[in-house]
Amino acid sequence: MVLGIDIGGTTIKxxxxxxxxxxxxxxxxxxxxxxxxxxxxxxxxEIIQGYKTKNPSLKGAGIGFPGLISKDRESxxxxxxxxxxxxxxxxxxxxxxxxxxxxxIENDAKCATMAEKIFGDPSxxxxxxxxxxxxxxxxxxxxxxxxxxxKGNATEIGHxxxxxxxxxxxxxxxxxxxAYGVSCxxxxxxxxxxxxxxxxxxxxxxxxxxxxxxxxxxxxxxxxGTLIGETLVNVMRVLDIETFLLGGGxxxxxxxxxxxxxxxxxxxxxxxxxxxxxxxxxxxxxxxAGILGAASLVYHQx
Amino acid sequence: MVLGIDIGGTTIKxxxxxxxxxxxxxxxxxxxxxxxxxxxxxxxxEIIQGYKTKNPSLKGAGIGFPGLISKDRESxxxxxxxxxxxxxxxxxxxxxxxxxxxxxIENDAKCATMAEKIFGDPSxxxxxxxxxxxxxxxxxxxxxxxxxxxKGNATEIGHxxxxxxxxxxxxxxxxxxxAYGVSCxxxxxxxxxxxxxxxxxxxxxxxxxxxxxxxxxxxxxxxxGTLIGETLVNVMRVLDIETFLLGGGxxxxxxxxxxxxxxxxxxxxxxxxxxxxxxxxxxxxxxxAGILGAASLVYHQx
Numbered sequence: 001m002v003l004g005i006d007i008g009g010t011t012i013k014x015x016x017x018x019x020x021x022x023x024x025x026x027x028x029x030x031x032x033x034x035x036x037x038x039x040x041x042x043x044x045x046e047i048i049q050g051y052k053t054k055n056p057s058l059k060g061a062g063i064g065f066p067g068l069i070s071k072d073r074e075s076x077x078x079x080x081x082x083x084x085x086x087x088x089x090x091x092x093x094x095x096x097x098x099x100x101x102x103x104x105i106e107n108d109a110k111c112a113t114m115a116e117k118i119f120g121d122p123s124x125x126x127x128x129x130x131x132x133x134x135x136x137x138x139x140x141x142x143x144x145x146x147x148x149x150x151k152g153n154a155t156e157i158g159h160x161x162x163x164x165x166x167x168x169x170x171x172x173x174x175x176x177x178x179a180y181g182v183s184c185x186x187x188x189x190x191x192x193x194x195x196x197x198x199x200x201x202x203x204x205x206x207x208x209x210x211x212x213x214x215x216x217x218x219x220x221x222x223x224x225g226t227l228i229g230e231t232l233v234n235v236m237r238v239l240d241i242e243t244f245l246l247g248g249g250x251x252x253x254x255x256x257x258x259x260x261x262x263x264x265x266x267x268x269x270x271x272x273x274x275x276x277x278x279x280x281x282x283x284x285x286x287x288x289a290g291i292l293g294a295a296s297l298v299y300h301q302x
Numbered sequence: 303m304v305l306g307i308d309i310g311g312t313t314i315k316x317x318x319x320x321x322x323x324x325x326x327x328x329x330x331x332x333x334x335x336x337x338x339x340x341x342x343x344x345x346x347x348e349i350i351q352g353y354k355t356k357n358p359s360l361k362g363a364g365i366g367f368p369g370l371i372s373k374d375r376e377s378x379x380x381x382x383x384x385x386x387x388x389x390x391x392x393x394x395x396x397x398x399x400x401x402x403x404x405x406x407i408e409n410d411a412k413c414a415t416m417a418e419k420i421f422g423d424p425s426x427x428x429x430x431x432x433x434x435x436x437x438x439x440x441x442x443x444x445x446x447x448x449x450x451x452x453k454g455n456a457t458e459i460g461h462x463x464x465x466x467x468x469x470x471x472x473x474x475x476x477x478x479x480x481a482y483g484v485s486c487x488x489x490x491x492x493x494x495x496x497x498x499x500x501x502x503x504x505x506x507x508x509x510x511x512x513x514x515x516x517x518x519x520x521x522x523x524x525x526x527g528t529l530i531g532e533t534l535v536n537v538m539r540v541l542d543i544e545t546f547l548l549g550g551g552x553x554x555x556x557x558x559x560x561x562x563x564x565x566x567x568x569x570x571x572x573x574x575x576x577x578x579x580x581x582x583x584x585x586x587x588x589x590x591a592g593i594l595g596a597a598s599l600v601y602h603q604x
Contacts, residue, residue, distance in 0.1 A: 068575060078575060126452035142452055149542030150428035150444055153575075160536045161570075165465045234462045238540045240451030268463075273370060273380060273455075 002298040003051045003061040005044065006108065006290030007031065009081045014047055015288070016055065017295035021119035023288055025051070035082040041090055045097035052101065060102025062297035063090070064111035064290055071152035073105060104297035107153065110146055111293025112285070113139025116245055118296035120284035126241055129283055130157065132228075133248035136169040140239065146300075147239075157235055162227045172224045174249055177203050181220045190216040207253045218256060225257030229264025236265070236274060247283035254282055304600040305353045305363040307346065308410065308592030309333065311383045316349055317590070318357065319597035323421035325590055327353070337384040343392055347399035354403065362404025364599035365392070366413035366592055373454035375407060406599035409455065412448055413595025414587075415441025418547055420598035422586035429545040430537065431585055432459065434530075434552035438471040442541065448602075449541075459537055464529045474526045476551055479505050483522045492518035509555045520558060527559030531566030538567070538576060549585035556584055 004023075006013040012034060015026040027047075034043045048061045067079035067086075074091040094103045106114070113129035125144040131137045136158025140147040147154055158169035170176055181201040184190050193216035194209050195201060206217035232244060246254060258280050269275050285292060306325075308315040314336060317328040329349075336345045350363045369381030369388075376393040396405045408416070415431035427446040433439045438460025442449040449456055460471035472478055483503035486492050495518035496511050497503060508519035534546060548556060560582050571577050587594060 149540070151542045151544070151575075154540060154542045156539045156542075160539045161465055161532050163463055163465055163467045230463050234536055235540060237458045237462045238451070238456060238537060240453045240456045240458075242453070273453075 001055055001057065002059050002295040003048060004291040004293070004295030005047065005061060005063040006111070006294050007063065007065050007082075008108075008290070009066060012047075013288075013291050014051070015291045016051065016058075017292060017299075019299060021292055023291060025054075026291075031081060035084065038084055040082055040085050041088060041093045042097070044090075045094055048094070048098060048101070048103075052098070058101075060104065060298040062104045062106070062111070062294035064106055064108040064294040064297075066108045068153045069105060069107050071148055071150075073148075073152075076105075077152070102298055106146070106294070106297050107139070108290060108293070109137030110139035110155075111297065112137075112247065112283075112289045113141060113293070114146060114296040114300055115285050115289050115293035116247075116283050117141050118299050119292050120245070124243065127243035127245055128155065128157075128235065128239070128241055129245045129247065131248035131283075132172060132174075132246060132250035134174045136173060136248075140241070142239070142241075157231060160231055160234060162230055164227070168227060168231045171227050172250065174203060177206075177220060177224060177250060180223070181206050181216065184216050184220060187216075190219070193217070203250050203253055207256070210253070210256045221253055221256035222260040224250075225260025226264050228257060229261035232261060232280070233265055233268045236269065242274070242277045243279045245281060245283040247286065247289065251282055254280075303357055303359065304361050304597040305350060306593035306595070306597030307349065307363060307365040308413070308596050309365065309367050309384075310410075310592070311368060314349075315590075315593050316353070317593045317597075318353065318360075319594060319601075321601065323594055325593060327356075328593075333383060337386065340386055342384055342387050343390060343395045344399070346392075347396055350396070350400060350403070350405075354400070360403075362406065362600035364406045364408070364413070364596035366408055366410040366596040368410045370455045371407060371409050373450055373452075375450075375454075378407075379454070404600055408448070408596070408599050409441070410592060410595070411439030411457075412441035413599065414439075414549065414585075414591045415443060415595070416448060416598040416602055417587050417591050417595035418549075418585050419443050420601050421594050422547070426545065428543055429547055430457065430459075430541070430543055431547045431549065433550035433585075434474060434476075434548060435550035436476045438475060438550075442543070444541070444543075459533060462533055462536060464532055466529070470529060470533045473529050474552065476505060479508070479522060479526060479552060482525070483508050483518065486518050486522060489518075492521070495519070505552050505555055509558070512555065512558045523555055523558035524562040526552075527562030528566050530559060531563035534563060534582070535567055535570045538571065542576075544576070544579050545581045547583060547585040549588065549591065553584055556582075 001016045004017045012029040012031050015023045052058050068077035075089045076085045079085050091103050116129050128140045138155045138157045140155045159167045178201045194214050210217035303318045306319045314331040314333050317325045354360050370379035377391045378387045381387050393405050418431050430442045440457045440459045442457045461469045480503045496516050512519035
C-alpha cells in the first residue's frame with residue numbers, strides 16, 4: 001500500500017492506493033483550514049503518521065501540489081493557494097518528522113500523467129497527458145521518466161500561444177469554450193441551433209447537441225480541435241512525440257474535436273515519420289486521478 | 303585530435319579539430335559527386351581512413367547530417383539531399399570498415415549546438431542554440447546532454463506556428479525577412495526610408511540602415527523579434543529553459559530584435575521564476591561551427 005495525497009485549491013484528498021490502483025480509507029480535508037494554521041507541512045506529517053500507524057506496512061507517500069516544484073523534487077517553488085509553503089523543502093521537513101519513510105512530491109498535472117503510466121498503461125514509455133478542463137494542464141513521460149525540463153516545470157502547454165494570439169487554455173478551457181458557443185448563437189448560420197434561447201453553454205450542452213448534429217456545437221468543437229491540433233504540432237516539433245492522452249471534462253467530446261486536430265496536424269506535418277503512429281485518445285483514468293497520481297510517484301521505479 | 307565531417311547540401315567539409323577547437327587539414331568535397339556514386343557510406347569510410355592513416359592518434363570521427371537521425375544515433379531516418387543513405391545504419395557500416403574506431407553521427411543543427419557547449423562555453427548545462435539563417439534550426443542541451451525527444455528529432459523550432467499562422471522560419475528566415483522589408487517600402491509611413499528604390503533587401507541592408515535609425519528597418523527587426531519572442535515563450539512553456547544562444551546570419555542584427563523578443567516574453571511570463579535569469583545572446587562560434595560541432599560529438603563525454 002502507498003498513501004496518495006492530492007492537494008487541491010479547496011480540498012486535500014488522501015487515500016491508500018494498492019499496487020493495482022484500488023483506493024481505500026479515503027479522507028477529505030479542507031485545504032484552507034489546513035493551510036490557515038500556518039504549519040501546513042506539519043499537518044501533512046500528522047496525516048501521513050496517522051495512516052502509517054494504522055497501516056504499518058505502508059511503503060511511502062506521494063503528494064501532488066498544484067504549483068511549481070524544484071528540479072530536485074524536494075521543494076515548492078510556487079504555490080498560489082498556500083503561499084506559506086513556498087520555498088520550503090517539503091521532502092526534508094517531512095523526512096525529519098518521519099525518518100526513513102519514502103516521501104515523493106510532484107506537480108498535480110504531472111501526477112495525473114504518472115497515474116496514466118502506472119495504473120493506465122505501463123507499456124507507454126513516451127506520451128503526453130493533457131487535461132482539458134477549466135484549465136489545460138499537461139505532463140510528459142519521456143524515455144519512461146517524468147520530463148522536468150531544465151528547471152523542473154516543463155510542459156505547461158495550456159499557456160502556449162495559438163494562432164489566435166491567445167494561449168490554448170484561454171481558447172479551449174471549459175468556460176471559454178462555453179463563452180465561444182454563446183457568441184455563436186448570434187450568428188445567422190446558427191439561427192436554427194437547438195441551443196438557441198440559452199444564455200450560457202457548457203461543453204456538455206454542446207456535446208449533447210452535437211450528438212443530434214447541431215451545427216453550432218459541431219463548429220465549436222471543430223474550432224477547438226483545430227487550435228488543439230496547432231498546439232500539438234508545436235509540441236511535436238519540440239518533443240518529437242506521437243502519443244497524446246486526453247483527460248478532463250472537455251475530453252469527453254473527443255469524438256467531435258479529434259478529427260479537426262488530426263486534420264490540422266497532418267496538414268502541417270504530412271504523413272510519414274511524424275504522423276504514421278500518431279495517437280490522440282482518451283486517458284484511461286478519470287476519477288481519483290489525483291490520488292492515484294500521487295501514489296504512482298512511489299510505485300514508479302525510474 | 304578528432305575528425306569533424308560536416309555534410310551539407312552542396313559540400314562536405316572535413317577537418318581535424320584539436321581539443322581546443324583548432325582546425326587543420328581541412329578538405330572540401332562536392333556532396334553531389336560523393337552521393338551520385340551510390341556508395342556514400344563507403345566514401346565516408348575512405349575519407350576517415352585517409353585522415354586516420356596520416357594521423358594514427360586520431361580519437362574518432364563525428365559526422366553531421368542535414369536530416370533526421372534515429373534515436374539510437376546510428377541510422378539516418380530522413381535525408382533529402384542523399385536519399386540513398388536513408389534507413390542505413392551509418393555507424394554500424396562504418397564500424398565494419400573501421401573496426402574499433404569511434405564514430406558518432408548527429409543532425410547538423412544539434413552538432414552546432416554541441417559545438418557551443420564544447421568549444422563555446424562548457425559551463426552551460428542547459429541552453430537552446432538557435433540558428434537564424436535561410437532556415438531556422440535549433441538544438442537543446444538539457445542536463446548536459448543533447449536532448450533528442452521521444453523519437454530522436456526534437457527541437458525543430460523553425461517549424462513551430464507563430465500567431466500569424468505561419469511557422470517561424472517562414473517569417474524570420476533570411477529571405478522572408480527581406481521580402482517583408484520590400485513589402486514595407488510601399489507603406490506611406492516608410493516613404494522616407496533610406497532603402498527606398500531598392501527592389502530586394504537583405505537583413506544586412508536593413509541592419510546597416512537600422513544603424514542609421516531607418517524606421518522601416520527598425521520595424522522589420524522589431525516585428526521579427528516579437529515573433530521570435532512568441533516562439534521562445536512556447537519553447538519555455540514546454541522545456542522550462544532560460545538560456546538561448548542565437549547564431550546564423552540574422553543573429554548579427556540581435557541588437558535590433560532582441561529588445562522586442564524580450565518584451566514579448568516578459569509581457570507573457572512576467573518577471574520572476576521564468577524570466578529573472580533569461581539570457582538571449584549571440585552564439586560564440588560562427589565559422590566552421592559545422593566541423594567543430596561534428597568533432598564535438600566525440601569530445602563530449604555525456
